[in-house]
Amino acid sequence: MPIQEVELVNFRNHKYKNITFKPNVNILVGKNGVGKTSILEAIYIKSEKKSFKTTHLKQTITYNENKSQINIISEKNKKFNVTLFSPETTVDLFYSSEQKRNIIDQEIKKNDVKYKKELQEFNKILIQRNKLLKNYSKHKITNKEFEYIKIWNQQFLEKSLIISKKRKEYLNKIKQYITDKYNKIVEKKEENIIEIEFISSPKILTEDNMKKIMIENFEKEKILGFSLEGCQKDNFQIYLKGEKSKGNISQGEAWSITYAFVLSENEIIKNQIQNKIENILLLDDLFISLDKTRKRKVIDILKKESQAIITTTNSENLNIFNKKNGINIIKMN
Numbered sequence: 001m002p003i004q005e006v007e008l009v010n011f012r013n014h015k016y017k018n019i020t021f022k023p024n025v026n027i028l029v030g031k032n033g034v035g036k037t038s039i040l041e042a043i044y045i046k047s048e049k050k051s052f053k054t055t056h057l058k059q060t061i062t063y064n065e066n067k068s069q070i071n072i073i074s075e076k077n078k079k080f081n082v083t084l085f086s087p088e089t090t091v092d093l094f095y096s097s098e099q100k101r102n103i104i105d106q107e108i109k110k111n112d113v114k115y116k117k118e119l120q121e122f123n124k125i126l127i128q129r130n131k132l133l134k135n136y137s138k139h140k141i142t143n144k145e146f147e148y149i150k151i152w153n154q155q156f157l158e159k160s161l162i163i164s165k166k167r168k169e170y171l172n173k174i175k176q177y178i179t180d181k182y183n184k185i186v187e188k189k190e191e192n193i194i195e196i197e198f199i200s201s202p203k204i205l206t207e208d209n210m211k212k213i214m215i216e217n218f219e220k221e222k223i224l225g226f227s228l229e230g231c232q233k234d235n236f237q238i239y240l241k242g243e244k245s246k247g248n249i250s251q252g253e254a255w256s257i258t259y260a261f262v263l264s265e266n267e268i269i270k271n272q273i274q275n276k277i278e279n280i281l282l283l284d285d286l287f288i289s290l291d292k293t294r295k296r297k298v299i300d301i302l303k304k305e306s307q308a309i310i311t312t313t314n315s316e317n318l319n320i321f322n323k324k325n326g327i328n329i330i331k332m333n
């Protein structure tokens, strides 16, 4: 059920804004600062109940106002999901393990109602466990008080394994699509060109192994004051023809891998929800560093996906998308 209309009141620089969208590809075009990303942000907030730009939703209220409003009309008023691509995603997927975990956690949550709670519970346990370890390392608690760690250990182990296994399973699904998506973007036909390696913590995800590792690490943890292994350290690496370092992958390649990753996420969620909920692709600054041919290719691929909302500053070359392709160009100023 694609979204049809977005109405913003006192949201960022939009005192009042009303935009209508078409079911397929929509492109928001306008100069820097006209409020294109803000529109994606508003749609994202409505679906995810949080922003991708700030942790404080209050910051999205127009300066000197005290309330903002986001109204979205979708077909039959149905719920929708969103998947975001932005220039930052390209960086996140290659550099920060925390961001990488966030990216996939966000997607797993969409189809697994228990996952959010499991993450919250694990984080609580991790905080409690680390607090005990830290206090013990600084001699702030007695041995007897430190005994409580035994209660946390078992819960830590159980939740950590559940989360790591779900992440592993999710990345296995991404692997099924990503090479095909990448080949389509770069117009090649190479097999297994992209590989994803999940580096879980600990490496072997069995209860016995994790128990063993936790016992081995315990003396060290008591000195260092924090937990050494567990899903808080999970990571994954994406390789292009065996290269993982961003330094060895060109900007355009990193961009294409990220786009292929996002399209794979979309494929997974579409299979899971089977048209009950629309997954909308929010693609911020999608065309940065793309030449004319690549731009057209990128849009062609999208037409077969789902509803997409793209932002771009570049109005030249937009005539390459003619109206008969069902592309909706929305000019903003």
Ligand SMILES: Nc1ncnc2c1ncn2[C@@H]1O[C@H](COP(=O)(O)OP(=O)(O)OP(=O)(O)O)[C@@H](O)[C@H]1O
Pocket (backbone or CB within 6 Å): 011, 012, 013, 014, 030, 031, 032, 033, 034, 035, 036, 037, 038, 039, 059, 060, 061, 062, 063, 311, 313
């Ligand atoms: N709370 C707020 N109240 C009013 N204006 C704001 C607020 N927060 C941000 N702005 C302004 O809103 C404007 C729109 O920002 P936005 O990021 O949406 O622009 P954009 O069209 O995506 O630009 P670019 O092409 O540079 O990415 C910016 O000028 C920003 O300074």
Ligand SMILES: [Mg+2]
Pocket (backbone or CB within 6 Å): 036, 037, 038, 284, 285, 311
């Ligand atoms: Mg922007």
